[in-house]
Amino acid sequence: MRRVAPASRGRVVALLASIVALSSALAAPVDPLESSECQRALAALDSQEAAVAEASGASAAVSADDRRRIAAKLAPVRRQAAHACLARSLDPPPSSPLVRPPPIATAPLAIAPASSPAPSRSTAGPAPPVRPAQVERPYAITSCDPGGCWANDGTRLNRVGPSLWGPRGVCTVQGSLVQCP
Secondary structure, eight states: OOOOOHHHHHHHHHHHHHHHHHHHHHHSOOOGGGSHHHHHHHHHHHHHHHHHHHHHHSSSOOOHHHHHHHHHHHHHHHHHHHHHHHOOOSSOOOOOTTTSOOOOOOOOOOOOOTTSOOOOOOTTOSOOOOOOOOOOOOEEEEEEETTEEEETTSOEEEEETTEEEETTEEEEEETTEEEOO
C-alpha cells in the first residue's frame, strides 16, 4: 500500500468535497419560478400591464374592441412569462398519431328507387316462398319404459344408449322436458 503525503490528502479531500457539492447542485431540481429568467419575464409583464392599465384608465369605459386590442398586446408577453416560469413551450405539443382513433370505413348504401323494376331471376323460375324458421316447443315426457319414453303429444322416443331419439334425430332432455329436432 502506498502512502499519501499530508498535503496531497488535503487536495484530495478538497477535490472530493467540490465534487460532492457540484453533484448535489446538479441533482437538486431547479424551480423555474425562482429562476432569473422568470423574474425578468414577470417584471416585463408587470410593466406592460401597468402601461396598458394607465392608458385605459384615462377613459371611463372600455369597449369590447379595446379589450381585444389589450389582450392582443399582452398575449406575447404573457406567453414569454409562461414559458420562462412554467417551463412550457410556446406552442402546444403536436398530437400523437397514436392517440387519434383510426377512421371508420363503411360501405356506401345502395338504395334502389321505388320506380325501378325488380331484378329478374335466371332460368330457375319463381322462387319458393321463404317460411320463417319455426322453433318447436319442448315436449313433456309422460311415461318411460326400458325401450324409450312417450311424449305428451303421443310421439314415441326410442332409447339409444343414454339418449332419446325422436322421428328426426337425437332429442335433448332437461328434466322432464324434451326438445327434438
